Amino acid sequence: xxxxxxxxxxxxxxxxxxxxxxxxxxxxxxxxxxxxxxxxxxxxxxxxxxxxxxxxxxxxxxxxxxxxxxxxxxxxxxxxxxxxxxxxxxxxxxxxxxxxxxxxxxxxxxxxxxxxxxxxxxxxxxxxxxxxxxxxxxxxxxxxxxxxxxxxxxxxxxxxxxxxxxxxxxxxxxxxxxxxxxxxxxxxxxxxxxxxxxxxxxxxxxxxxxxxxxxxxxxxxxxxxxxxxxxxxxxxxx
Amino acid sequence: xxxxxxxxxxxxxxxxxxxxxxxxxxxxxxxxxxxxxxxxxxxxxxxxxxxxxxxxxxxxxxxxxxxxxxxxxxxxxxxxxxxxxxxxxxxxxxxxxxxxxxxxxxxxxxxxxxxxxxxxxxxxxxxxxxxxxxxxxxxxxxxxxxxxxxxxxxxxxxxxxxxxxxxxxxxxxxxxxxxxxxxxxxxxxxxxxxxxxxxxxxxxxxxxxxxxxxxxxxxxxxxxxxxxxxxxxxxxxxxxxxxxxxxxxxxxxxxxxxxxxxxxxxxxxxxxxxxxxxxxxxxxxx
Numbered sequence: 001x002x003x004x005x006x007x008x009x010x011x012x013x014x015x016x017x018x019x020x021x022x023x024x025x026x027x028x029x030x031x032x033x034x035x036x037x038x039x040x041x042x043x044x045x046x047x048x049x050x051x052x053x054x055x056x057x058x059x060x061x062x063x064x065x066x067x068x069x070x071x072x073x074x075x076x077x078x079x080x081x082x083x084x085x086x087x088x089x090x091x092x093x094x095x096x097x098x099x100x101x102x103x104x105x106x107x108x109x110x111x112x113x114x115x116x117x118x119x120x121x122x123x124x125x126x127x128x129x130x131x132x133x134x135x136x137x138x139x140x141x142x143x144x145x146x147x148x149x150x151x152x153x154x155x156x157x158x159x160x161x162x163x164x165x166x167x168x169x170x171x172x173x174x175x176x177x178x179x180x181x182x183x184x185x186x187x188x189x190x191x192x193x194x195x196x197x198x199x200x201x202x203x204x205x206x207x208x209x210x211x212x213x214x215x216x217x218x219x220x221x222x223x224x225x226x227x228x229x230x231x232x233x234x235x236x237x238x
Numbered sequence: 239x240x241x242x243x244x245x246x247x248x249x250x251x252x253x254x255x256x257x258x259x260x261x262x263x264x265x266x267x268x269x270x271x272x273x274x275x276x277x278x279x280x281x282x283x284x285x286x287x288x289x290x291x292x293x294x295x296x297x298x299x300x301x302x303x304x305x306x307x308x309x310x311x312x313x314x315x316x317x318x319x320x321x322x323x324x325x326x327x328x329x330x331x332x333x334x335x336x337x338x339x340x341x342x343x344x345x346x347x348x349x350x351x352x353x354x355x356x357x358x359x360x361x362x363x364x365x366x367x368x369x370x371x372x373x374x375x376x377x378x379x380x381x382x383x384x385x386x387x388x389x390x391x392x393x394x395x396x397x398x399x400x401x402x403x404x405x406x407x408x409x410x411x412x413x414x415x416x417x418x419x420x421x422x423x424x425x426x427x428x429x430x431x432x433x434x435x436x437x438x439x440x441x442x443x444x445x446x447x448x449x450x451x452x453x454x455x456x457x458x459x460x461x462x463x464x465x466x467x468x469x470x471x472x473x474x475x476x477x478x479x480x481x482x483x484x485x486x487x488x489x490x491x492x493x494x495x496x497x498x499x500x501x502x503x504x505x506x507x508x509x510x511x512x513x514x515x516x517x518x519x520x521x522x523x524x
Contacts, residue, residue, distance in 0.1 A: 054415060078421040090416040092409045099405045106406060107421035155421065 003030045005159055005190050006051065011060030011070075013050045019058065020046045021214045028159070033181065033191040035205035035222065037198040037235065043214040044194040045087050048163050051192070052084035053077040064159065079107050083157035087164045087194075089148040093137035097128055097147055100136055104154030114154070121150035124180060142173040149180065159190045166197045178204050198235035202226045210235075240373045245495045246488060251380040253487020254387040258442040259460050260467035260479040261391055262435030265398070268474025269411040269431045272322060272333040276341035277464060278457025280310050280436050284443025285452035286348060292359040292447060299362055299448045303386070306444025307437045314436025318429050326428075341461070349454040356451035365448040379449040386445060390438055395476050397434075407431060411474070466510045471520050478522030485509065 006028040014020035021043045028034045036044050049055050051062060053074040061070045069077055092100055101121065105114045122129040125146040136147060145165060152160055162181065166174045174197060182204050185191050195201035202208050202222045210218040210231060218230065225231050263277050284306035291297040291305065321340060325333040359365065367378040398404040409417040410427045417424050467486055471478025486506050493505030513521065
């Protein structure tokens, strides 16, 4: 594995003092797509929220590019290069696509760099360019997901956390969105992907972790997991 | 007929003043769902500041209004830091009661320090000056406040709708957590919004002592009317607050003149009740 970008060591975290994640460790290397898969309620989103800094672990540590970020808040982790595209997209509904994207680049002051990134995300999702002055809440689910990913890219992150991209999308759109993730990864962004659609996620990932009731129960290369009888039985209905 | 326009003009001037107070209130409510019951007292603080600066150092209210804006910005920011920030995420009642308590405190400090006397600044640059336009008397102090009020409303509206900072303010209002993910420090946004709301009434309040007497109870009426303007205009909408304020100013002036001065607030609150019954979200509310 290449240089470790994100290292999570035995973290425990949860809500109101009740742990949901129990001593989970994981590592993501530079340039990888890593998928974290598991059923609804397994703790995948809690993991993402903790890494992004929306919540902090009760114990254990998280480091990004060698720097401890366990106690850092979300509005600071993004400055280091971590961008979280949250579950349910969470666009700013009354703002236009353009305004949503501008807010994605809120931490940068360099107008030229922002314009270049706008061009890049419009290259990735040309449809958004035509609708850039449309208010976010009037978009379809697929378009909203594209805006959410594009907004997440506007801070020029080195690590992109993608949470349940497939939620509420029809299968053909899921495929399109996954293709976009691969393209983003090829442009040099490391990706941590959380999915309930296990097969689709593992097909584009390099490695994967299977998470069940707050614990990692299996890990390996994406191919190993795709061929694993347990994974096939539990998550793909095969 | 001349009298009709005279009354209308007086009503519009009052309405513009209400609009500035309401805009600050509306901004704070729109972003953090807090009704600042001490908003009228923020106005009172600026009026006292301007009065004393004028009384002791002969500084004109035109200059003091800037000091008022700055000072009440700080008062607003401090109010957030010391009081409101502790009520975020708790029951909506706690912020309401806290600002209510703050309004009592500020009122009574002024009562204790400055006595209940009505105080008006004499010999200011604008005070008492009028000019005549086709038989209608235009009072200069009210005209200046009206213009400043419109300018302030424009600046606040432009800031919120057209700048990146304004989008960040709106984003914080719509989804605080998602705003955090954009790198927006929402605590700072809250502090700024409370300060801005304060600065609006601070600037307006600083101008007032050249025609409106300051006393410890002066804020109460403004708080109440501004609240009505915000609710009638639609919570969080600045154009709505402006329209409602102008309506209320006009109704107040006409009812006071053509019916009887004692009935002017009956008309104002009657109008409020009718609007809220027909459109519970207010004129511009979503």
